[in-house]
Amino acid sequence: MTMFHLHDRLQADTAPIAEWPLCRVLLMDNRVWPWLILVPARHGLTEIHQLSREDQHRLVDEIALASRTLETLFSPDKINVGALGNLVPQLHIHVIARSRTDPAWPGPVWGSGFAERYSPEERDSLIRKIGERLGQK
Structure with missing residues (x-):
């Protein structure tokens, strides 16, 4: 069995x-x-249809949980969900909370030119906040 490895x-x-x-x-x-990214921990997948039927259903449930979590914590106007994979071939799903006031609205976040990294403190605080919410299935 090949071990799962997260793309670099x-x-x-x-x-x-x-x-x-x-x-x-x-x-x-x-x-x-x-912005959350869900990565199915299965080796060698590039497309959703390559998942087993059971894992396809599980993926939809996990996308819904991630979406509800962002909705609860951030009250966005829209949740964007996408699996592009043009630059990173490993199957991964983007779940993004969008607001009419965000700088790329209503366009896509990809290629918008808007990117700013979290400070370590901000990142750690947000990870705790989201992680706590995710524990409340």
């Missing part, structure tokens, strides 16, 4: 929050948006 780019651009039955939950290091 995801490793560099995120911080871990939790490990769920299917996905690793990561915080995108961009303080402009509350």
